[in-house]
């Protein structure tokens with residue numbers, strides 16, 4: 001058989017089974033969607049996919065009516081942005097102040113939102129007294145901090161970031177220097193997780209970090225730690241991928257694959273602090289790619305953006321969030337909603353269906369090459385696309401992926417249509433690929449124009 005199609009009865013059956021599971025998951029979660037309207041909000045659309053859609057919240061803004069109403073309408077989970085950090089709750093040793101964090105938790109509980117606890121053990125926002133302790137004392141203080149904070153919120157927290165950002169950036173894969181690392185050594189992370197499990201056995205226990213979103217030295221080091229924990233029975237349930245992106249640190253091309261390899265270790269994965277600097281369709285496309293990556297990984301249980309409105313973002317000038325400073329829905333909002341399968345009117349959409357197709361050579365060898373075509377929707381969301389690829393005889397297309405091909409009688413013109421990747425938000429992209437057997441000719445294939453529906 002010359003043309004290998006990725007379809008077939010096995011795939012169809014798997015798709016049907018997955019569809020059934022999705023419906024069951026949606027039914028189970030419907031009650032948790034707060035005041036969100038069916039599928040016209042981020043939270044409701046995510047719930048229909050069996051996932052939560054959360055945001056970082058600052059207690060100080062809850063009194064602003066547009067802030068609170070956007071939170072309550074769109075989101076099904078919250079993470080206190082700063083209020084549960086060590087310096088906020090235990091500025092003085094063994095004197096705990098939960099007032100601001102309690103405000104957020106009470107608000108969330110009133111709306112049936114999940115709460116992610118952030119964070120118990122972190123080198124930053126750590127009061128000075130912690131760094132001054134001896135090793136023995138520090139160990140006691142760390143375990144006491146975990147115990148007191150988790151006891152206060154027992155039963156109210158869906159998942160805790162037990163340890164945050166314990167690894168260095170760059171190629172070393174080494175642990176980051178901190179009072180915990182420097183005085184207690186590598187074992188402090190394991191100890192923190194064991195203590196956490198003993199305090200609230202029903203909370204999911206996560207390790208959370210940034211620059212671990214793609215496969216690199218840092219994420220490899222975290223991966224090795226999680227694998228070791230799972231093998232030795234150290235309690236860990238989830239890994240958080242912060243996902244702070246900008247032009248210097250874009251959404252990695254292996255984002256989904258990286259989430260999947262962690263999930264394959266037997267932990268949930270969550271996107272915990274998502275924000276993407278930029279604007280317009282470029283920003284919308286990046287957001288779409290992040291949502292699609294999570295949806296493609298069964299154990300990706302939810303997405304949290306790091307704030308509601310650009311005006312309160314920690315990177316405000318980079319306008320990295322889904323709502324502008326006036327709580328207007330950005331193109332990125334529409335893209336996320338559409339990627340989640342929702343529908344609703346918002347900014348950034350409109351126009352008629354259109355798309356573009358761009359070819360690139362991804363690999364070549366003696367005797368053949370792999371090509372990739374990236375399909376990008378225009379200013380409106382599309383539900384399907386068609387692209388032709390013409391090869392030069394005696395070349396033959398010997399394999400394809402991420403598309404459904406058909407051929408003309410000569411076998412030289414391949415018409416590619418989607419294979420589950422036809423729904424694209426405005427400005428969003430997908431790609432399909434193919435292998436060409438050269439038969440002595442290395443001419444690049446000709447890609448025709450893209451037709452959208």
Ligand code: 9MR
Nearest residue numbers: 081082118124125164210242273306314
């Ligand atoms: O958004 C938080 C900002 O308000 C604080 O000033 C800052 C202090 O470190 O922390 C920000 O949140 C961080 C999160 O807790 C951990 N990952 C990186 C986030 C952005 O800096």
